[in-house]
Amino acid sequence: QLQLQESGPGLVKPSETLSLTCTVSGGSMSDSYYWGWIRQPPGKGLEWIGSIYYSGSTYYKPSLKSRVTISVDTSKNQFSLKLSDVTAADTAVYFCARRERGIVAPIGYFDSWGQGTLVTVSS
Amino acid sequence: EIVLTQSPGTLSLSPGESATLSCRASESVSYTYLAWYQQKPGQAPRLLIHAASRRATGIPDRFSGSGSGTDFTLTISRLEPEDFAVYYCQHYGHSPPLFTFGPGTKVDFK
Numbered sequence: 098q099l100q101l102q103e104s105g106p107g108l109v110k111p112s113e114t115l116s117l118t119c120t121v122s123g124g125s126m127s128d129s130y131y132w133g134w135i136r137q138p139p140g141k142g143l144e145w146i147g148s149i150y151y152s153g154s155t156y157y158k159p160s161l162k163s164r165v166t167i168s169v170d171t172s173k174n175q176f177s178l179k180l181s182d183v184t185a186a187d188t189a190v191y192f193c194a195r196r197e198r199g200i201v202a203p204i205g206y207f208d209s210w211g212q213g214t215l216v217t218v219s220s
Numbered sequence: 221e222i223v224l225t226q227s228p229g230t231l232s233l234s235p236g237e238s239a240t241l242s243c244r245a246s247e248s249v250s251y252t253y254l255a256w257y258q259q260k261p262g263q264a265p266r267l268l269i270h271a272a273s274r275r276a277t278g279i280p281d282r283f284s285g286s287g288s289g290t291d292f293t294l295t296i297s298r299l300e301p302e303d304f305a306v307y308y309c310q311h312y313g314h315s316p317p318l319f320t321f322g323p324g325t326k327v328d329f330k
Contacts, residue, residue: 133319143257143265143308145319156317159221192264205253205312205319208276210264 099124101193101211109187109218115180119193119211126151126169131196132176133207134167136189144189148196149176183218190215222246222311224322232330239296241325243309248289253312256285256294259324260305268307269294296327304328 105117119132126132133148147157149167157165161180169176180187191214194207223246231239243254251272257265267276269285272292282297296303309322 135319142323143259143310143321145321148317148319158318194264202252203312203314203317204270205314206255206267206270206310207265208267210266213264 099195099209101195101209103191103193103211103214105214105216107215107217109183109216110220111184111218112182115178115183115187115216115218117178117191117193117214117216119176119178121174121176121195126171126174126176128152129198131198132169133194133196134178135192135194135207135210136187137192137213138186138189146178146180146191150198185218188216188218221318222249222313222320224309224311224320226307226309226322226325228325229323230326230328232328233299234330235299235301237299239294239299239303239327241294241296241307241327243287243292243294243322245290245292245311249311249313251288251292253314254285254287254292255310255312256283257308257310258303258305259308265308299327 100122102120109115131148134146147167149155164181166179193211195209197204225244227242254272256269259265273285284295306324306326308324311320
């Protein structure tokens with residue numbers, strides 16, 4: 098059974114870079130899937146941050162694009178998120194998730210999620 | 221960019237009743253790329269419905285989705301105690317690739 102697990106520091110200082118890793122177990126990061134990051138500020142809704150294909154091609158939410166880098170290491174079954182120059186507004190639970198690639202047409206939903214990890218931005 | 225609006229913000233119901241949740245898009249979208257998720261406190265979202273009306277694997281048939289164009293609906297018939305949660309609709313726009321979530325509807329106990 099596929100499992101995704103987020104890991105990384107729970108506290109980041111303002112203006113620094115938030116770094117998280119998602120480890121995928123029970124399945125491979127093959128060409129059949131995209132991998133994404135979604136966040137949720139405390140008590141608020143969900144916000145997609147960006148996604149990556151196993152080959153390394155990425156796409157990001159336009160309003161975050163200048164600060165976001167998502168990378169993949171298929172040899173370790175991991176993908177990572179870096180968000181630079183963070184502020185208190187970046188405080189959120191960060192989820193990693195999987196999306197199928199789709200053969201005939203794109204698949205537009207996330208079918209497996211990690212449990213999420215809370216990252217607080219504070220000095 | 222598509223904006224999703226969900227209504228009502230909160231729905232207060234009792235077990236056994238039916239829930240009707242609305243998701244409205246700011247412009248017409250393909251039903252293929254409209255999904256619904258359930259989220260309980262402290263948990264990750266769980267996929268319920270994709271392509272507007274297709275239940276995800278393992279989702280009970282009391283959950284149903286419908287709609288097209290700008291108006292989509294999630295219906296939960298015969299609410300079970302475990303159905304009290306927050307529900308989000310989500311759209312995927314593939315040119316450019318972009319995921320948008322609605323603000324959510326909370327279904328709580330009356």
